Amino acid sequence: MKNILLVLFSLSLLTAQASSKKPRKIKLATGKKHQLEFVEFSPGKFMGTTEISNYHWNLFLRQSSLFLKADSINKLRPDSNLWRRPGVFNEPYVRYYYNHPAYTDYPISAISPAQAMAFCNWLNRYYQTIPELAGLKLRFRLPTLSEWRLAYTAKPDSLKAPFPWGYSMFRKPEKVQINYCELGQENFRYPILHNANQYYEKKGTLNPSPFFDTTETHLNRAVVYAPASNCRIDGSFYQTKTDNKSYTQTESGLIHMSGNVSEWLSDGRTIGGNCLSPGYYLRADAQDEFEEKGQASALIGFRVLLEVID
Numbered sequence: 001m002k003n004i005l006l007v008l009f010s011l012s013l014l015t016a017q018a019s020s021k022k023p024r025k026i027k028l029a030t031g032k033k034h035q036l037e038f039v040e041f042s043p044g045k046f047m048g049t050t051e052i053s054n055y056h057w058n059l060f061l062r063q064s065s066l067f068l069k070a071d072s073i074n075k076l077r078p079d080s081n082l083w084r085r086p087g088v089f090n091e092p093y094v095r096y097y098y099n100h101p102a103y104t105d106y107p108i109s110a111i112s113p114a115q116a117m118a119f120c121n122w123l124n125r126y127y128q129t130i131p132e133l134a135g136l137k138l139r140f141r142l143p144t145l146s147e148w149r150l151a152y153t154a155k156p157d158s159l160k161a162p163f164p165w166g167y168s169m170f171r172k173p174e175k176v177q178i179n180y181c182e183l184g185q186e187n188f189r190y191p192i193l194h195n196a197n198q199y200y201e202k203k204g205t206l207n208p209s210p211f212f213d214t215t216e217t218h219l220n221r222a223v224v225y226a227p228a229s230n231c232r233i234d235g236s237f238y239q240t241k242t243d244n245k246s247y248t249q250t251e252s253g254l255i256h257m258s259g260n261v262s263e264w265l266s267d268g269r270t271i272g273g274n275c276l277s278p279g280y281y282l283r284a285d286a287q288d289e290f291e292e293k294g295q296a297s298a299l300i301g302f303r304v305l306l307e308v309i310d
Contacts, residue, residue: 023040024040025037025038025039030059034053034056039254041150045147046308047147047306049253049255050243050303051107051261052119052242052303053108053241054104056119057078060076060119061073076115077098078098078111078296081094090298097298098110105241105242106242107256108301109297109301110296110298111296111301116264117142123304124140139306139309140306141266142302144266145269147305148271149284149285152164152257152272153284162286163284178259180258180275180281180282181276238275242256258272258282259272260275262274262290262299264302269288270290274299274300
């Protein structure tokens, strides 16, 4: 493991001066071409620059297989069947997304919060084997809601500025890209999804389904949402690579904080929106897009928070 996790501390991390405007960074090399990078967003707290990729997840599985039984390893594998859904041909993703080299740098998904926490615990066990970290106490974990919001907006009160660039999506800088479904829906609210035989509505709630756009067809007083068929605004239809710098969204250099895949928080909620989300869910103050806590989805991944403990 010592040859796998080699720590590369910049001089600014060890001797940073208070006057420096650039955020401190920690880099953990996890192979010849792969690394985990963390950016400081609060004193002693560093957010992962990117979402965790299939590469890092498969590294975790390989290392864990050295001391865990096959049954335990199988429980840590993503559920590729979650790519399947009515009306969409996703079989290539079911078969190849988590094991084909073409998707090595794409975000891991279809895992539960418990599986994500297992990855963090793996990092907590193995960072201790690195001589360069002797004397430092580091803790890897999932971020809380307030930590995620602060890393994204750089403001304690995300209600006043739910995006890094301010309050409205319409003021998004041209250079900022987001992999999501539709533009201009960050303030829209919808009724709960229902079928053609029943109509009911929860006031103040949002359409919880990321698989549908906002096209409405009124049928016997019911509202039927048509499947999203062409969501290529500002990005790809599905996930793109975790380290795609075209999707850098914050001044500190965080990539895909919004869009691409929704992200697990420490309490089992999700945040950030994904490649099929309408614009509202990109906001830091948006409510959880997924109704059922803790249930995995092909549209949910995660990033890791690193805490330096004095």
